[in-house]
Amino acid sequence: MQIRPFQHADEDAVIALWQACELSRPWNDPRRDIARKLAEDPSLFLVGILDGELIASAMAGYEGHRGWLHYLAVAPAHQGRGHGKRMIAAVERALIARGCPKLMLMVRHERPELLELYDRLGYTQGEFVTLGKRLIADD
Secondary structure, three states: OEEEEOOHHHHHHHHHHHHHOOOOEOOEOHHHHHHHHHHHOHHHEEEEEEOOEEEEEEEEEEOOOOEEEEEEEEOHHHOOOOHHHHHHHHHHHHHHHOOOOOEEEOOOOOOOHHHHHHHHOOOOOOOOOOOOOOOOOOO
């Protein structure tokens, strides 16, 4: 799998990937999420290409204190082959190069099986609760 930065021509394939991986939510417009990322820091939006097909994505951010990983996805037909680990490693390398000391991610309650995967990769559950507040509605 080749990992490279997102390109505008990837948009439809990325959205289809997110939908196939059940990452999309009605309150998050994926096109707006992509546009926001591209306006902020497109270099931390990566895709994985295998045999000309977009099969993976990872969107990361870093504000100077912590990095965050979002939209990590691997096409269902390609899961279990290490592609997700390679995407995470690429994000980690990019953030380390910026001096980022810690990478955070969130796992939805309906996907507890992912906790074991992330544990094997060295991610641990913290003693905190993540809170959120919608500032701009995507409707």
